[in-house]
Amino acid sequence: MNGAVEYTEFLGEFTRYRVRVGQSLVTAxxxxxxxxxxFADNASVRLGVDATQIRYLPI
Incomplete structure (x- = not known):
């Protein structure tokens, strides 16, 4: 998936990104x-996800 970084947050042992992919916002x-x-905000990125690592969290 191609996207653009909208938000970056340092969380100690990892960095959390919010990436705009089309009309969706993906957390990575x-x-x-x-x-x-x-990655800097507004950077173009390509996301890849191992299918075994996907979790659906209902709102």
């Missing part, structure tokens, strides 16, 4: 790795 967490800089 990324673990910290040495030497990896976080």
């Amino acid at each position: 967490d990324q673990a910290h790795y040495s030497g990896m800089a976080p």
Whole structure:
């Protein structure tokens, strides 16, 4: 999925991103790795998800 970062939040052991994909807003967490800089707001990104890691949380 191609999208754009709308919001970035540092949460200690991982960074949480809110990514706009079309009309949807996707939340993605990324673990910290040495030497990896976080994505900037408005950065174009491509998301990939292992199907076993998907969780549906009803509102």
